[in-house]
Structure formats: C-alpha cells, structure tokens
Amino acid sequence: MPPLLNPEDLAAIMGEADVRVLDVTYFLDDADDAKARRGFEEGHIPGARFLALGRLADPDSDLPMTLPPAEVFAHAMSEMGVGHADRIVLYDRSPLHSAARAWWMLTLFGAKSVALLDGGLEAWVASGHPLAVGPTGACETPGLFVAQPDLARLRTLREVRGHVEKGDAQLIDARSPGRFAGAEPEPRPGVEPGHIPTAINLPYSRLFDADGRWKAPEAIAAAFAAAGVDPARPMVATCGSGITACVLAFGAERIGGMMPVYDGSWTEWGSDPSTPKAKDA
Known part of the structure; x- marks a missing residue:
C-alpha cells in the first residue's frame, strides 16, 4: 500500500x-x-x-x-x-x-x-x-x-542540544513565521517566544495545495529548497508540541529523506530556562 x-x-x-x-x-x-x-x-x-x-x-x-x-x-x-x-x-x-x-x-x-x-x-x-x-x-x-x-525517528532535548552545539543536523521548525521569529506570543503559559538557535523555518502549510491535499513530491522538494533545507543532510523536525513536526517528517519521506521528530519541540525547549533561544527571523 x-x-x-x-x-x-x-x-x-x-x-x-x-x-x-x-x-x-x-x-x-x-x-x-x-x-x-x-x-x-x-x-x-x-x-x-x-x-x-x-x-x-x-x-x-x-x-x-x-x-x-x-x-x-x-x-x-x-x-x-x-x-x-x-x-x-x-x-x-x-x-x-x-x-x-x-x-x-x-x-x-x-x-x-x-x-x-x-x-x-x-x-x-x-x-x-x-x-x-x-x-x-x-x-x-x-x-x-x-x-x-525505531528510536532513530525520535530526538530528545539532550540530543537536540547536541545538534545545536555540533551543527551536525538541520533543525527544521514547522511553526508560522511569526512564532518562529518570536514576534507572536506562544499559546502555552510559561513558554518563551522564539526558536532553537540555528533552526530553519519551513511552515508545515507550505507542503499542501489550497484544497488541503499534499503537494506533489517535486513541489515538496521545491518548498524544502526554498527554505534552505538540504534533504540529503541530517534533519530534525520541530514545532510547538510535536504535531506539525510530523507533517514535515512525512513530507521528507515523500521526497526520499528521513526526518526524526523532536517530540518535546518548542513547548519543552521554550519553557526550559537553561536552553538558548533565538528571536530573529
């Protein structure tokens, strides 16, 4: 199937x-x-x-x-x-x-x-x-x-910290540009606005046509490229709470890639006082 x-x-x-x-x-x-x-x-x-x-x-x-x-x-x-x-x-x-x-x-x-x-x-x-x-x-x-x-499909806070420090994976954030930039408040209390340092913004909505159907693989690949994502390099998906990050993960597999999901996503990262946070676009 x-x-x-x-x-x-x-x-x-x-x-x-x-x-x-x-x-x-x-x-x-x-x-x-x-x-x-x-x-x-x-x-x-x-x-x-x-x-x-x-x-x-x-x-x-x-x-x-x-x-x-x-x-x-x-x-x-x-x-x-x-x-x-x-x-x-x-x-x-x-x-x-x-x-x-x-x-x-x-x-x-x-x-x-x-x-x-x-x-x-x-x-x-x-x-x-x-x-x-x-x-x-x-x-x-x-x-x-x-x-x-298959834990290769999952990333934890500790592992994402390692990716940020080593620069060995692309962190792809599925949230809206306003939330990614920190220009909009977060919907959950205690969560700071912004994004994980080094992250790339690719809003999940860009993988769908206007009728809600998935874009063709060629158009998904173009959306990845336009955001500056290279599917041939290691990738990790993140979002607000781990829901729309999975949209990016499915999209990656549609074009032959594999994108693990940071399950805690910004709710975990943004509420942890020990994590670095960025607020630029």
Whole structure:
C-alpha cells in the first residue's frame, strides 16, 4: 500500500480483512478530544474508528503530546482492533493535519503499512463517497499490535542540544513565521517566544495545495529548497508540541529523506530556562 491514498484508492480496498481506517482528528485546546469525537459522530468514513490522539501521549510527562511508552501504545492499538501487520489508513479534519502525527507514531512503533488519505475527510466527501453517523461500539475483536520502537525517528532535548552545539543536523521548525521569529506570543503559559538557535523555518502549510491535499513530491522538494533545507543532510523536525513536526517528517519521506521528530519541540525547549533561544527571523 502506498503511503498516500486518494479517496478512490481507499474505496477500492475498504472492507478487505486487513484494512483498518482511523479518524485521528486533533485540535488544540480540545479537552479530552471532545470536539474531535463530536465531529466523528456527525459524519465519518463508513467502517472507520475514532482514535483519541490527545490521549495517546505519555501519561507521566508534563508536556502535551510526547510519545507514550511502547506498551501503552500497543495496548491502545490492540483495543482499537489494529494489528502491526494490518494496512492502516489515517485521515483527519484538522487544520493541523494531525494524521501525520498518527502516521509517525505508528511507523516508529513498527506498523508495517500505514497510509494517509490525501485531503482527509473533505476530499472523501468531495469525491461523492458516503458518510456514516453516530458513535462506534467497542471493538469486538482486539488486534495484535507488537510494538518495536525505531528510536532513530525520535530526538530528545539532550540530543537536540547536541545538534545545536555540533551543527551536525538541520533543525527544521514547522511553526508560522511569526512564532518562529518570536514576534507572536506562544499559546502555552510559561513558554518563551522564539526558536532553537540555528533552526530553519519551513511552515508545515507550505507542503499542501489550497484544497488541503499534499503537494506533489517535486513541489515538496521545491518548498524544502526554498527554505534552505538540504534533504540529503541530517534533519530534525520541530514545532510547538510535536504535531506539525510530523507533517514535515512525512513530507521528507515523500521526497526520499528521513526526518526524526523532536517530540518535546518548542513547548519543552521554550519553557526550559537553561536552553538558548533565538528571536530573529
């Protein structure tokens, strides 16, 4: 299964025994994923299940969206009826393109075949496909998800400090230019404005066309080049809290690169009084 499906591709495989479709919509400031869940119940792809992405985080971390332990992730997937060998298709209705975050976690924990629905639910509806309404019941048949973490896809605060000191990796920040420059306040209390020294700004929105679909690989490569990013050199993605950094990571793989994600991102770096911070454009 290719990593990006259009609505017709998904319609052609829906109902096959090993296909799992997950709505992974996530909004900022959405307590307990209530808004995202309501939207799912108002209309979703038939057969899809809702995965509360906001709850799929490390319960022992003070940060909003850090990676959960492998056993926590495996249990959550198994309860959803998802196995690591299944073909897993992800979609969302979020301006954050949160399906990329779920793709990154699933891929990191060893899922064999994960794809995004290009354009999300809006593209599905625009193509004339039907929606189902209402909640889904508990999964009757648990999946078998064996988590095998690939930590090469992850960067910690200590590791990013090392990259800044050594200059051995490009740090790519997915936030808006205003937040990157420190000209706009941060949405979370206690987090200073600015960016990690040496970081390069590539807003995640530049990887999408106006209709919300992913740009072609050639256009993604051009966006990387315009920002001054060389995909042939080591890269690390960062953002506000680890969500849109995963958009850059998926974009990098679309053009043959591999971009680990700094999971704590600016929420961790910007709230740590010991880290250096830059505020220039």
